Amino acid sequence: MVCFLNDLLGQAEAKLVVFHGDLPYTSMAILKGLEKLGEKDVIGSGGYGTVYRLIMDDGVSFAVKRIAVCGSSSDRAFEGELEILGCFKHRNLVNLRGFCNSPLAKLLIYDYLPNGNLDEKLHGEWSLVFYIIKNCFFIITFIIHLMVVGSLLV
Amino acid sequence: MPLNWQARIRIAIGTARGLAYLHHDCCPRIIHRDIKSSNILLDQNLEPHVSDFGLAKLLEENASHVTTIVAGTFGYLAPGKFHIPYTTSPCRNL
Numbered sequence: 001m002v003c004f005l006n007d008l009l010g011q012a013e014a015k016l017v018v019f020h021g022d023l024p025y026t027s028m029a030i031l032k033g034l035e036k037l038g039e040k041d042v043i044g045s046g047g048y049g050t051v052y053r054l055i056m057d058d059g060v061s062f063a064v065k066r067i068a069v070c071g072s073s074s075d076r077a078f079e080g081e082l083e084i085l086g087c088f089k090h091r092n093l094v095n096l097r098g099f100c101n102s103p104l105a106k107l108l109i110y111d112y113l114p115n116g117n118l119d120e121k122l123h124g125e126w127s128l129v130f131y132i133i134k135n136c137f138f139i140i141t142f143i144i145h146l147m148v149v150g151s152l153l154v
Numbered sequence: 155m156p157l158n159w160q161a162r163i164r165i166a167i168g169t170a171r172g173l174a175y176l177h178h179d180c181c182p183r184i185i186h187r188d189i190k191s192s193n194i195l196l197d198q199n200l201e202p203h204v205s206d207f208g209l210a211k212l213l214e215e216n217a218s219h220v221t222t223i224v225a226g227t228f229g230y231l232a233p234g235k236f237h238i239p240y241t242t243s244p245c246r247n248l
Contacts, residue, residue, distance in 0.1 A: 046206070048206055067209070081208070081211065084182070085208040088180055088184075088207075088208075090172055091168075091171075092169065092171045092172030092203055092204060093172050093204050093205075093207060094195055094203045094204065094207075095203075110205070113195040113197050113203055114198055115195070115196035115198060115200060117192045117193070117194060117195050117196065117205075118191040118192070118194040119190070119191035119192035119194075120192075121156075121157055121196065130156050131156070
């Protein structure tokens with residue numbers, strides 16, 4: 001089922017929390033950006049929900065993850081959990097910038113990483129093509145080597 | 155372009171550093187429970203960034219501070235977890 005964020009956010013009051021206070025945008029600007037997100041901005045989906053790319057007016061990108069709604073856990077538990085996750089900062093962890101909680105959508109705002117994920121790098125289409133070409137090259141050189149050695153022996 | 159070995163080693167070490175931070179330096183300790191190549195994102199310098207940490211618990215029903223029910227992706231799950239599907243230590247990530 002396709003469900004657009006503006007439909008989800010527009011119907012109810014959304015709560016936006018930004019961690020560290022180091023984002024140079026107003027809450028209004030971020031909410032406006034979130035409302036504009038739609039199917040065209042989808043950059044991936046996983047077990048935890050759909051990921052959108054949010055591009056701010058100054059060109060800076062963020063990854064917005066819409067969590068598949070967890071019906072049983074309360075808003076307070078959800079927010080408490082995210083407050084804890086927002087405290088963690090490490091150069092090898094994706095930085096959680098904030099979250100937006102409305103009764104119909106739970107959105108997590110992360111830094112956008114431009115180089116994709118490791119899985120694409122390791123198993124992407126071009127990696128496979130290069131792998132096949134490289135192996136074909138080795139096989140052909142090996143056969144030529146055998147033929148040369150064979151002709152020398154004869 | 156395919157990754158060279160130097161880049162791969164840097165990604166492996168960086169990922170391990172991120173997980174070690176979650177396991178040992180965070181309070182409360184975080185066990186990722188779904189570590190896999192598609193959860194390791196790369197920046198413009200091919201520096202790895204672990205994503206989706208701490209989400210396993212958010213989506214769990216009856217959430218408590220001790221999360222035990224098995225989570226993860228088929229193919230990346232530790233074989234032992236089929237028999238004893240409960241999480242007790244960070245070894246779940248290895």
